Amino acid sequence: MVALSTAPAADWRLAVVLLVLGVAAVLVSRAGRLPVAREQALAAVRAVLQLAAVSAVIALVLRSTPWSIGFVLLMFAVATFTATRRLGVPLDQLGWVGLAVAAGAAPVVVLVLATGVIPFNGPGLLPMSGILIGGAMTAATLTGRRALQELRAHVGTYEAARALGFSGPEAIRLVVEPSSGDGLMPGIDQTRTVGLVTLPGAYVGVLLGGGSAVDAGAAQILVLVGLLAVQASTAATLLRLVAVRRVLPLELGGLAR
Template sequence: MTAPVAAATTAPAPDWRLAAVLVALVVVAVLASRIGGLGVERDQLVAASRAVVQLAVVSLVIAAALGSLAWSLAFVALMFVVASFTSTGRIRAPRAQLPWVMLAIAAGAVPVLVLILGSGVVPFNGPGIVPIAGIVIGNTMTAATLTGRRAYDEITGSFGSYEAALALGLSSPAAAYEVIAPTAREALVPGLDQTRTVGLVTLPGAFIGVLLGGGTALEAGAAQILVLLGLMAGQALTASVLLRLVARGRVVRADLADRYPR
């Protein structure tokens, strides 16, 4: 009886060729920034160095976590906490408001992960949980950050409209929501554009990941559409919840705390 042939992988090998290409890419980025006068050369070097070190450490941690369901869930919890801290900082909200930002991110990530993992479409084990949770949590974090930042930019720029709505008798949450509600669409545009153009303009990470792992193009397409529609749902939930929290003054940018909410 012939032994089954293992699926070939086309993922890059961690050898000297990869190291050389990575160095070359960083050099190109730095030279382009220097020649173009972008002024981000130092930031690029720091970002590249941090990425290499962090991914090396995370790769070792994930390799250990994937073999244990408990450790995989613990790693997902860590990702969620880091995402919440990051988004809170990007919104420039006080740390005391971290639980509200966590609520918004969880409102988007948890239902999507429960549906995907609970249905058995993705197996409930380490190799299934960690990648899909990382993608979903990362993108709901981005939705929270963009929603919060855009909402407070709008409140700052249209504070007169907010005060006018208060003068007409609206409550502070209702007045604020009237001002910030239109900003939600802008926060969701990147995800919507990616979903609209997938396969035509871009081949996102899940698709490429399955192909590099030796999967078929059909399997890659199935994985990618699952991810994209999951992200669309998760980001919409997160944006909706965070907008309400901003309108109710639960998440307030630090520099506006003395005048918002009224």
């Protein structure tokens, strides 16, 4: 028996539902005096246009493994640039932020492909790589922003540690380490509550594609545990780079000298 796809049909019905939902979001925001109605409308329109364009490109890219690899590299570049901007560090530190993102995502992608858990082709490579790179970007952003906030707020602690004989990197780590795990908590909580609070994207995606519940569970647990490894490696690498002054905003450039 062939499983039927339960994915939504891309026809006029979907267009009507999207329009109704978008208008509802705007009207409710206005009625509730939430100052985001305009942003919601723009976000919805952008999402439709961007996904339409990306879907057309991906449909072509998935047919070729080399093109899929190229698209993965593009996703990595965008993720690195986005994380760098979110951290508020100079663009000449882009390579170091990219190193942190790659340190998390690359080993896990290689592992799942090398073992054959995910097939080395476009449909296998692209979705998994995108999820893992996105997770690494999020970990770099959340961990880095929190570390830099702590450094700004506790410059006195840093200077006191230096006065006591700590090296610059040691003093920075003394400041940032107490909150170093905060950026990983969303991923940990999602993994801890999967199936009880939410059914995350990979699970729903397999079900919508006609896969069995077992297949969906296998895909989702691979994603979640993979993300734990990705985000831990990215966070640890980025914190190390912050400590040795490879990733620091200009106003904190005098630290660790």
